[in-house]
Amino acid sequence: MGVHHGLPPAGRRGARRQEGDPMTESVFELRGIDMHYGYVRALDGIDVTVRHGEVVGLLGDNGAGKSTLLKVMSGAHQPTSGTILVHGEPTTFASPSDSTAAGVQMVYQDLALVEAQDIATNLNLGREILRKGPLGWLGFVDHKAQRKRAADELDRLGVRTAPVTRPVEMLSGGQRQVVALARAATRVTGERNGVLLLDEPTAALGYEQTRQVRALIRRMAEQGVACVLVTHDLPLAAAVCDRIVVLNRGRKVADVTAAETDNDQLVGWITGARESMF
Template structure:
């Protein structure tokens, strides 16, 4: 975690109402630059709803959102992306018939110089060179840039999705990366590759929030765990020194909340 007293992302007093149902109840959460925060909870605890608030997909009923100390009002995911927040969904949102380089540059294609560029022709060679340089910087080793995503393994696809978002948030301001179950359905070796990439992204100053059911992943890569139960925050603890049985108790509700009711 980098030395910075201002959170990269800070949510205060977040509430989300659906009619008479309160999906999120007065949630405070923050993540510092270079910090990995695991967001845990049972099904229906509010994790996905909170992640959607962070990503701009849902506008909260109450509460405030700050990015690097600046208050924000997100009306769509594009607003969050403009503020430096990238979301990697569980379905990865990759274009499978296209190659790795095209997926990494989706929406930010490099145009050819001269008249062809004015007509919208992309410079695929330049995109491949820049993609290889970015993956080298992230320490990623995957298939050749020209290989279609549909020919990649599940772990390779996950790495491509993570790398694409990391490239987009790794500017001067250091962005925020939101990950939804990044190791779901991956084998041991593929999971280790993803863990290594998360650690390298955090080391470069990227703030990362992970929604996951995978406790071993939390203990491997996260600095802190925030646990929700029925829409309320019931624990906010450092990973180091926190007993796993306590974590399971907070998730299931058998252990009392750290916070006053």
Template sequence: MTVPALELSGIELHYGFVRALDGIDFQVQPGEVVGLLGDNGAGKSTLLKVMSGAHRPSHGSIRVHGVEHTFHAPSDAADAGIQMVYQDLSLVEPQDIATNLNLGQETLRRGPLGWLGFVDRKEMRRTSEKELDRLGVRTAPMTRPVEMLSGGQRQVVALARSAIRVNGESQGILLLDEPTAALGYEQTKNVEGLIRRMADAGIAIVVVTHDLPLCYEVTDRIVILNRGRKVADLPTAGADRDHIVGWITGSRPSMFVQESHV
């Protein structure tokens, strides 16, 4: 049996007497896209932050490719091969595409200029174009500032940057928070295509979204949270939309036996 790229077992997160997450079991396989659904306050963004190292769970374990990890910060998750793409994208608007793709991993020039911290922009553009070609991404020229890009192009740059960083790291993991929010139809389709190509390259992807059409288009499996508990986990193919909505709203009973907590 394939070892999951990311596996969470019995995850709980308490804020005082409030259980934000209650005994969550979750996994995503290499090359799989899992949609994480739920209404506002269901716990999906909180769970995503546990996966990314932004929140430390009160109880439970996290395994990456079968190895247990304790994340004290997002840098710990990044070191384990997990990249998070937030809704704000974290792009540097005045800088060009190549610079944004290499943020924090800039290529220095050779020789004394490199010792002094001078960046090799020509080499960064060359390697950026190569990586985007490998992902099948077509955006604007590498020299174009991000502030001149459309919303869809910016989202593609943010996704591609994370894909480049996790690629080759024993099949990395991407966490996407509402990747098509505020995008038009054509831009959404471009992002959907990129998500599927990244999965085909072996990257495990978790997508938090309210967009059911996106979920049906790109995901292999759907996990639904309601009030901090997992209430459904099923293949996307053949999933009944009315059932999905029922689990999200709470009008449909959980697929799992719920244990009462004293």
């Protein structure tokens, strides 16, 4: 499996956005998010804004609060205080199903794919196409229609994939990651594009597989999908992110465009050697 390689022009990620440009619209926003576990403050007044078609890297050392913040974004945890806004509207996530309904899709490290089933079936999980007539009433799936929809969606995302009839268990790690990302992307694209939350999507991948995933993330952003990328891979963050947010001990210490920072600065914020911007 492969994708169209090559990143968009640098101006795409570094250009200044004009007022009224759809790219300036907030898709997902956190304001003053606190998370307490007894006397332990895991998150302290976190503000994060993710705009239409923007890739935001979320960096930090172990224990910085990245996983906790991701769980708040996905509805797995409810914050102690603070506000979540989706397309500018305040909302509350009581569970992951609430965030999914609001257009927020989480892609976990374990991918949650059904390995014995083929690519088409995995892409259509939870939105199966039933056959027409009595067979549909009995719950029979229209596999031909599902294969066509899967192929069309992968083509729209620019993915050059194995046949959609191939079982997931026969795919490489990079191919499985691309299938998981594509499945999530199909659920957040539409009239009001949503946001993808990506938890270390390249952690177990080699160079070529990482390049495939990187290119797919940029292609999804080009199509208007907002992405939050949690990663320890600084070169990946520099290559794919529009903006980078750094957490340290539960606090936001940096929020900069990728074009305006470098590895030394990021490492300084991550380790605490560099003073917080706030």
